[in-house]
Structures are given as structure tokens and as C-alpha cells.
Amino acid sequence: MTRVAESTAWRKRTRDEIAARLAEDIFEGAYVNLGIGMPTLVANHVPTGREIVLQSENGLLGMGPPPAPGEEDLALVNAGKQPVTLLPGGAYFDSADSFAMMRAGHLDIAVLGAFQVSESGDLANWHTGRPGDIPAVGGAMDLAVGAKHTWVMMEHFTHDGACKLVSRCDYPLTGLRCVNRVYTDLAVLDVTVGGFVLRDAVGGLDAESLSQLSGVAIAPPHR
Amino acid sequence: MTRVAESTAWRKRTRDEIAARLAEDIFEGAYVNLGIGMPTLVANHVPTGREIVLQSENGLLGMGPPPAPGEEDLALVNAGKQPVTLLPGGAYFDSADSFAMMRAGHLDIAVLGAFQVSESGDLANWHTGRPGDIPAVGGAMDLAVGAKHTWVMMEHFTHDGACKLVSRCDYPLTGLRCVNRVYTDLAVLDVTVGGFVLRDAVGGLDAESLSQLSGVAIAPPHR
Amino acid sequence: MSGPEAEFTDTRLLGSRAGTQSWIVTVINKVLPSVAAALSDVHDGATVMIGGFGGAGLPVALVDGLIGQGARDLTIVANNAGNGELGIAALLKAGRVRKVICSFPRQTDSYIFDALYRAGQIELELVPQGNLAERIRAAGAGIGGFFTRVGFGTDLARGKEVREINGEMYVFETPIYADFALIKAERGDRWGNLTYRKSARNFGPAMAMAGAVTVAEVRELVPLGGIDPEAVITPGIFVQRVVRVAQEAVVR
Amino acid sequence: MSGPEAEFTDTRLLGSRAGTQSWIVTVINKVLPSVAAALSDVHDGATVMIGGFGGAGLPVALVDGLIGQGARDLTIVANNAGNGELGIAALLKAGRVRKVICSFPRQTDSYIFDALYRAGQIELELVPQGNLAERIRAAGAGIGGFFTRVGFGTDLARGKEVREINGEMYVFETPIYADFALIKAERGDRWGNLTYRKSARNFGPAMAMAGAVTVAEVRELVPLGGIDPEAVITPGIFVQRVVRVAQEAVVR
Numbered sequence: 001m002t003r004v005a006e007s008t009a010w011r012k013r014t015r016d017e018i019a020a021r022l023a024e025d026i027f028e029g030a031y032v033n034l035g036i037g038m039p040t041l042v043a044n045h046v047p048t049g050r051e052i053v054l055q056s057e058n059g060l061l062g063m064g065p066p067p068a069p070g071e072e073d074l075a076l077v078n079a080g081k082q083p084v085t086l087l088p089g090g091a092y093f094d095s096a097d098s099f100a101m102m103r104a105g106h107l108d109i110a111v112l113g114a115f116q117v118s119e120s121g122d123l124a125n126w127h128t129g130r131p132g133d134i135p136a137v138g139g140a141m142d143l144a145v146g147a148k149h150t151w152v153m154m155e156h157f158t159h160d161g162a163c164k165l166v167s168r169c170d171y172p173l174t175g176l177r178c179v180n181r182v183y184t185d186l187a188v189l190d191v192t193v194g195g196f197v198l199r200d201a202v203g204g205l206d207a208e209s210l211s212q213l214s215g216v217a218i219a220p221p222h223r
Numbered sequence: 224m225t226r227v228a229e230s231t232a233w234r235k236r237t238r239d240e241i242a243a244r245l246a247e248d249i250f251e252g253a254y255v256n257l258g259i260g261m262p263t264l265v266a267n268h269v270p271t272g273r274e275i276v277l278q279s280e281n282g283l284l285g286m287g288p289p290p291a292p293g294e295e296d297l298a299l300v301n302a303g304k305q306p307v308t309l310l311p312g313g314a315y316f317d318s319a320d321s322f323a324m325m326r327a328g329h330l331d332i333a334v335l336g337a338f339q340v341s342e343s344g345d346l347a348n349w350h351t352g353r354p355g356d357i358p359a360v361g362g363a364m365d366l367a368v369g370a371k372h373t374w375v376m377m378e379h380f381t382h383d384g385a386c387k388l389v390s391r392c393d394y395p396l397t398g399l400r401c402v403n404r405v406y407t408d409l410a411v412l413d414v415t416v417g418g419f420v421l422r423d424a425v426g427g428l429d430a431e432s433l434s435q436l437s438g439v440a441i442a443p444p445h446r
Numbered sequence: 447m448s449g450p451e452a453e454f455t456d457t458r459l460l461g462s463r464a465g466t467q468s469w470i471v472t473v474i475n476k477v478l479p480s481v482a483a484a485l486s487d488v489h490d491g492a493t494v495m496i497g498g499f500g501g502a503g504l505p506v507a508l509v510d511g512l513i514g515q516g517a518r519d520l521t522i523v524a525n526n527a528g529n530g531e532l533g534i535a536a537l538l539k540a541g542r543v544r545k546v547i548c549s550f551p552r553q554t555d556s557y558i559f560d561a562l563y564r565a566g567q568i569e570l571e572l573v574p575q576g577n578l579a580e581r582i583r584a585a586g587a588g589i590g591g592f593f594t595r596v597g598f599g600t601d602l603a604r605g606k607e608v609r610e611i612n613g614e615m616y617v618f619e620t621p622i623y624a625d626f627a628l629i630k631a632e633r634g635d636r637w638g639n640l641t642y643r644k645s646a647r648n649f650g651p652a653m654a655m656a657g658a659v660t661v662a663e664v665r666e667l668v669p670l671g672g673i674d675p676e677a678v679i680t681p682g683i684f685v686q687r688v689v690r691v692a693q694e695a696v697v698r
Numbered sequence: 699m700s701g702p703e704a705e706f707t708d709t710r711l712l713g714s715r716a717g718t719q720s721w722i723v724t725v726i727n728k729v730l731p732s733v734a735a736a737l738s739d740v741h742d743g744a745t746v747m748i749g750g751f752g753g754a755g756l757p758v759a760l761v762d763g764l765i766g767q768g769a770r771d772l773t774i775v776a777n778n779a780g781n782g783e784l785g786i787a788a789l790l791k792a793g794r795v796r797k798v799i800c801s802f803p804r805q806t807d808s809y810i811f812d813a814l815y816r817a818g819q820i821e822l823e824l825v826p827q828g829n830l831a832e833r834i835r836a837a838g839a840g841i842g843g844f845f846t847r848v849g850f851g852t853d854l855a856r857g858k859e860v861r862e863i864n865g866e867m868y869v870f871e872t873p874i875y876a877d878f879a880l881i882k883a884e885r886g887d888r889w890g891n892l893t894y895r896k897s898a899r900n901f902g903p904a905m906a907m908a909g910a911v912t913v914a915e916v917r918e919l920v921p922l923g924g925i926d927p928e929a930v931i932t933p934g935i936f937v938q939r940v941v942r943v944a945q946e947a948v949v950r
Contacts, residue, residue: 077754
């Protein structure tokens with residue numbers, strides 16, 4: 001792992017800015033599952049007037065925003081077990097049907113957090129692998145390999161400065177060759193058969209400097 | 224195959240009498256699927272006051288009698304595509320769920336017609352095997368092996384006098400070792416690991432005479 | 447255009463929120479103005495699922511549309527192989543079908559299929575009805591194949607992999623995928639949510655999951671929210687196109 | 699006894715048809731008067747499915763009843779492994795559980811499970827949530843096993859059979875059967891038909907299919923016919939026992 005100093009010349013995107021950048025790329029009419037944690041923020045940044053449909057693994061399509069205080073219903077929650085609402089046109093269904101739609105490519109986009117993404121698109125996001133840590137997988141493996149497009153949203157570096165883009169994951173894998181794109185606080189990258197390819201980066205960074213910072217090969221944008 | 228003369232000393236049960244005899248044995252609360260053809264008659268003979276639930280493979284539980292003339296609904300039919308009704312407490316479901324309940328032992332009793340039943344419980348009822356005959360299987364194989372109890376309802380002999388109880392089926396099989404009991408116009412027989420065992424027969428017939436007529440071994444009733 | 451479709455198809459300008467200026471909103475709209483529009487891209491050689499159990503749930507208008515559309519060399523996946531001269535029978539009669547995958551081709555008046563079959567002019571893959579439903583669901587649920595007891599030791603399992611599981615013999619069955627699934631529903635909305643009518647539901651929900659493009663003919667279009675979310679049977683994610691068919695064609 | 703249960707449990711004399719004399723009618727009645735009655739035969743060593751996604755759909759009264767009932771050495775199949783001190787966590791704390799099969803044991807306050815797991819006092823079979831749902835459904839649908847892409851190449855597929863199907867790698871997964879399935883539903887009738895409430899539906903329908911004995915706690919009992927047959931989610935054939943639970947216990 002390559003470690004970098006925390007102080008940098010470029011301004012990192014905030015979590016909301018990453019979410020907004022990702023939301024830009026969600027196309028009209030997409031069926032989208034937003035994973036627990038940072039991906040949840042994406043819902044707040046879908047461009048006005050663009051209609052998309054949010055799915056939640058626990059049996060919802062057409063998931064809406066959190067309810068007003070006092071309107072919470074313990075029977076209407078998202079994958080993170082937080083209260084949500086259902087939009088007109090939404091539907092309830094059971095777990096078997098829910099995962100059928102997640103696992104057979106009916107979902108257009110799954111947005112997941114990650115510990116690591118490898119240049120071949122392997123994803124590690126379910127378990128640190130540390131002894132004593134309680135493993136929990138939920139729907140992560142289903143989403144990773146089941147959706148048409150798997151997008152990862154994560155910070156570029158860990159708190160102690162290790163790059164989360166790697167040539168090979170050393171955390172336990174969630175899925176093999178399943179990530180199509182990565183949104184970080186520094187850049188947006190496609191994962192191709194030839195490895196990471198830059199789409200865009202924060203000001204001051206190009207593929208070469210990002211590659212150097214990250215310690216993995218990152219090709220410049222295809223023109 | 225053993226052939227017998229049509230004229231006999233004993234009076235055969237009519238189709239309605241076979242149906243009534245079988246209906247006697249359907250226990251309170253049973254979930255029952257009645258196959259196309261003769262088994263359909265059983266619904267008319269369920270003892271008054273005994274509540275059972277009829278399932279139809281095309282997605283009904285709680286199937287009721289045919290509607291009054293003029294009340295037919297093309298969207299509410301039985302497996303034979305004849306108009307039926309739904310009782311209070313009935314439910315509609317799709318084919319995958321319907322066959323899930325048929326195939327996993329949720330149905331208590333499937334009543335099926337047959338060309339032949341072997342002494343090991345093999346069933347042949349879906350195809351004559353004659354060249355030029357159009358094969359059609361529908362839900363027969365699912366019911367035969369899926370229900371908790373598979374009961375066959377048929378005439379004892381074919382029109383040309385061949386016994387339909389056989390040591391080994393020569394028609395194409397529907398299922399292996401799946402028939403538990405056979406109701407014919409002459410007798411009721413259990414199919415056990417030791418072969419056919421008589422339960423009861425029309426007057427004048429005992430296991431020995433029935434066995435001789437049928438050309439297969441039939442043990443006397445267990446006492 | 448007038449009538450209910452207009453509500454769903456003629457505009458992407460949805461007006462204004464109270465107190466704000468109006469703006470353009472692009473909305474998901476799966477409602478198409480005609481059967482022809484819904485079937486325009488069915489290609490020669492396509493695998494097409496057709497819902498229904500006999501006439502109950504048969505999407506008559508879509509099958510008629512498919513005949514008019516002209517695609518040839520089709521593989522049809524359905525419970526039955528048509529009867530009389532309408533519906534699937536008419537498609538067969540028009541010479542468009544290379545192969546039928548079904549459970550029950552023989553019906554009282556299935557003479558068109560019967561004649562083609564006896565003449566060796568159509569291929570038949572006969573599948574126990576539960577295996578048919580489960581194989582269709584498998585395609586829609588991402589299952590690569592499954593073991594079932596149904597069919598073991600019969601002609602319909604000949605040549606298939608078998609396995610003993612917990613002392614019982616099972617047969618390996620594979621998913622049935624389709625390029626198009628044509629189904630009939632009772633009520634639909636612009637997101638593709640569907641309800642069905644009584645036993646006409648049958649193969650609709652599983653086929654909707656298995657079709658790469660699922661086209662539903664519906665008797666009634668309702669605005670978004672017009673279907674109780676607890677009572678949606680096929681969620682819109684499984685449906686790509688919805689067409690309202692006003693006339694209830696009658697096929698037994 | 700008084701209240702709604704009386705309608706369902708106190709009599710098998712259903713009165714008379716108009717114009718005829720009355721007679722005794724035995725009726726199907728799956729409604730039991732108490733949680734204790736519904737769980738009396740849970741045996742030591744039983745596999746028990748428990749519905750719910752966190753607190754949504756968790757059958758709190760049945761889980762409490764199971765604690766009171768006293769069966770030990772249980773295998774619990776559920777999406778989560780409990781949190782706080784109530785529900786599944788309380789069952790674990792009472793030392794009744796040998797093994798948990800679930801997808802997501804780690805929660806913000808799953809400290810009871812965490813401690814038992816770290817101490818090696820409970821066995822965990824961790825299953826991706828979709829494999830969990832599909833394996834439960836497989837048990838209820840007569841499937842002997844199936845191939846899925848989910849988990850391939852990960853620790854959770856270690857030691858499992860793999861197979862290449864159409865160029866993709868799949869893992870073989872087996873059904874999960876249960877002696878008892880404990881689920882929570884919104885509305886039930888004496889035939890065992892059930893509806894659910896919003897996302898509390900989750901594992902209920904599949905578990906109902908997989909349980910040899912399925913016990914549903916319902917908020918409301920309705921007479922036969924009180925549930926629209928189009929809106930029944932779990933048909934009664936999958937349910938053996940129904941208990942009305944008046945109080946809505948709150949577990950997050």
C-alpha cells in the first residue's frame with residue numbers, strides 16, 4: 001500500500017460532492033440501490049426533475065425520503081433500518097423477490113461503499129478480516145455481482161493514508177470483477193479490462209499524478 | 224396384461240361411487256388437488272360439513288363449484304379450463320408459487336387419473352406413447368411426486384379389458400414409486416413396499432379373486 | 447391521441463409546483479401508444495414467452511400484434527400451444543414458429559399445433575408445468591440451474607444430469623430466458639407496476655421477470671399511486687412496456 | 699375467552715343454512731388462543747426460522763414465547779442475530795441457541811451476539827442475504843439445490859461446489875429447512891391466509907413456505923373472506939398456526 005501525507009495541494013471532494021458527482025451520472029429512469037453508509041447520500045443529490053426509482057433490499061421499490069418527525073413507521077425502513085417513505089408508484093415485496101431483482105440484473109445501478117477496489121474490479125467491503133471482528137455481509141455480495149452496473153463510492157485513502165484503489169485486494173472479497181466505476185473524493189475512474197481509467201479528477205490532478213499518489217496504474221481518460 | 228370378459232358377477236362402482244368412496248377418505252382440513260377428468264367428480268362427494276380446501280394448479284386455493292350459468296369468468300378457471308368460483312378464504316397466486324406448493328409436499332392429497340399403476344407405485348398417466356399421439360404433461364409429474372399423498376382414481380380395466388394395475392408399467396412413466404393408494408370401480412388398494420394391499424372391494428370380491436382377475440399380486444387387508 | 451393514454455404519453459411537461467415556476471420534468475413512462483409500437487423490434491429467431499393458461503391470461507392483442515409484426519423463426523415459451531384459429535394457434539398457422547416450449551400442447555381443438563407436430567414442421571420441448579414455471583423464474587432470479595425431483599426416471603428427464611440428495615433422486619434443470627415476454631395484466635401504471643385478474647395471473651409474474659423486454663397489455667391504465675403498493679403483484683422493474691388494450695378479446 | 703379469538707376458536711357449530719335444520723360442521727381452524735399453545739411442541743435441537751429485518755417484521759411475541767417455552771440447543775435462521783436485550787438477543791442471552799444462520803449479525807447494539815461469538819459459545823453460518831432468502835424459498839418449493847453467482851470466489855463460498863455455466867462461475871447452494879417458522883403478519887384468517895405490513899413483509903412469505911410448522915402472529919384476525927383473494931400474500935396452505943397479538947411490541 002502507498003501512503004500519502006494528509007496535506008495536499010488539491011481540494012478533496014466532500015462526501016456530499018462525491019454523492020452529487022455520482023448522482024449526475026445516474027440516468028433517467030434508472031433502478032438504483034444505494035448501499036448502507038455513504039451511498040445513502042446520493043438520494044439527496046439526484047438532479048431536479050430526473051425521475052429514478054430507488055430499491056431497498058428489504059422489499060421496497062420507489063423508496064422516498066425520510067418521514068417527517070413523528071411520522072416514522074417501524075414497518076417502513078431502508079436497508080440501514082432507518083425510517084423512510086414510499087413514493088406513489090412504489091411497491092412492497094418479499095425478500096426472495098427483492099433479491100431476485102437484485103441478483104438477475106434487473107437493477108441498473110448498485111452504489112456500494114468499499115474498503116478496497118482492485119484494478120480488475122474485485123471488491124472488498126464486507127469484512128475487515130481482523131480476528132474478533134464480527135463479520136456481516138447482508139446484501140453486499142448480491143448487489144456486487146447482481147446489478148447491471150456496480151459503482152463504488154468511497155474515500156480515496158483510508159484514515160491512515162492507505163490508498164483504497166489497489167492492484168489486488170487484501171481484505172476478504174465481496175465479489176470478483178464486479179466493479180464498473182469508482183467515485184472517490186479525488187476522482188472518478190472506470191474499471192476496465194485494462195485496469196483503472198480516469199474519467200475526471202479534482203483540480204490539479206491528472207492520471208499521472210493520481211496514479212503516483214495511488215500507487216496503482218491509472219490510464220488517462222479515453223478520448 | 225390379463226384380459227377379462229366384460230360380464231361379471233360383481234357390480235362395479237360407478238364413477239360417482241368411486242368418487243364418493245374416495246371423498247370419504249379425505250380428512251378434515253386437507254389441501255387437495257383434483258386432477259383433470261374423473262378426479263374432478265370428487266368435489267361433488269365431499270361429506271357434508273367436512274371442510275377441505277381445493278387447489279388448482281393454475282393458481283387457486285379455495286376453489287368452489289362451477290358458477291351459475293351466465294356468471295362464468297374466463298379469468299377464473301380450473302386446471303381443465305372450465306369456469307369455477309372461489310370460496311371465501313380463497314386466494315390467487317402465480318404459477319411459480321402454485322407449483323412450489325405442489326412440489327414441496329404442502330398439498331396433502333393429489334388425486335390423479337391413470338393409464339397404469341405398478342405394484343411399486345409407479346404411475347403412467349401422461350402419454351400413451353403411441354406414435355402420432357400428441358404428448359402433453361401439464362402438472363401431472365409435479366403432482367405425482369410432490370404431494371404428501373398421491374391417490375389414483377381410475378377404472379380397474381381398460382375398455383378392451385386390460386388390467387390397469389400392473390407389475391410394471393409399459394406406458395411412459397409420470398413418476399416412480401409415487402402412488403400411495405388406488406381407487407377403482409372394483410376396489411381400494413394401498414400401494415406398499417410389498418406391493419398392492421386390498422383395503423376394500425365391491426361385494427363378492429376378495430383379495431384372492433381380485434388378484435386373479437387383475438393378474439397382479441394383491442395381499443388381503445392388514446388387520 | 448385522446449383517452450387515457452394521453453395522460454401517460456403525450457407530454458413530459460408536468461406543470462408546476464404550487465408557488466414556483468413550471469419546469470420540465472422527464473418522467474419514466476413505459477406506456478406505449480400501440481401494440482405495434484410495443485413490438486416493433488421483435489427480431490427473427492427471438493425467444494418469446496407468452497403468458498396464459500389456455501385463454502385465461504393470454505395476451506390476445508399482443509399475440510395478434512406479433513402476427514402482424516412479421517418476425518419469423520420464433521421460439522415460443524407458453525403453457526399451451528394454442529387452440530382453434532386464434533391466439534398462439536394463429537401464430538403457428540402463419541408459419542412463424544420454429545419451436546414451442548410448453549407443458550400442455552394437446553387441447554380439444556389444438557389441431558393447428560397437432561398437424562404441424564405430426565408433419566415434423568415444428569419442434570416441441572415438452573416440460574412439466576412446474577419445471578416450466580420454475581425454469582422461467584430461475585431465469586428471472588439469476589439462478590443458473592436447480593435440482594428438482596419432478597420428472598426423475600421419466601422420458602422428460604432423459605439425458606439430463608441426475609443427483610441423489612438426502613436419499614432422493616433429483617434432475618438438473620436450467621433457466622429459460624426470453625428476449626421478449628408478452629403478458630396480460632389487469633391494471634398498470636407508467637412505471638410498469640401490474641396487477642392481474644383472478645387465475646389469469648398464472649405465468650405473468652414469472653415471465654415478466656424472465657423477459658429481457660417484458661410487454662404487458664393491460665385493461666386499465668391508472669396514474670402512479672393508483673395501485674395499492676401492498677397489492678402490486680409485478681413491480682415495475684420487471685416490465686419495460688405497457689399498452690392499454692380496450693377491447694377484451696375472447697379466446698377460450 | 700372473549701374478544702375476536704372467540705369467533706375463531708370457541709365453536710364448531712356453525713349454525714344452519716336458511717330453510718334447513720342446523721348441523722355440526724367441522725371447520726379448519728388454525729387460530730390458537732395463545733402464544734404458549736402455538737409453541738408448546740418446539741423441541742430441543744429444533745431449527746427455528748424467525749422473520750424480520752431488524753425490528754421490521756420481527757415476531758416479538760413469538761420470540762418471547764419461545765424464551766418462555768424453554769427449548770434449548772436451537773438453530774436460529776434469521777436475517778439478524780438480535781440487538782439490545784430484546785427479541786432474538788434475549789433468546790441468545792438465555793443460552794438457548796447453539797447456532798445462528800444469518801446474513802447480518804453485526805448491528806449497532808448486537809453486543810449479546812458479539813460476546814457469545816467472540817467467546818466461541820455460538821456457531822455462526824454467515825450467508826449472503828439473497829442466498830439466505832433463496833435457500834429458504836428452495837426448501838419451501840421442493841428445490842434440492844441451485845447454482846448462484848453470488849459469493850463465488852469469496853470466503854462465504856469456501857469448500858462449496860462450483861460450476862461454469864455459460865461462461866460464468868456459479869456456486870451450489872442447498873435449501874434451508876426448518877422445523878418451525880415464526881413470522882409476523884398484519885392480518886390473518888382461520889385458514890391461515892396472511893397479509894403483511896409494508897417492508898415488514900421481508901422474510902415472512904419465504905419462511906412460511908419453508909417451515910414444517912409455520913406460526914404467524916397477526917395484529918388482526920378477520921373472518922374468512924375478509925382478505926381480498928387478490929391481495930393474499932401468503933396463502934393459508936403455508937401456515938399451520940395463527941395467534942393474534944394485540945399489543946404492538948416495539949423493538950428497533
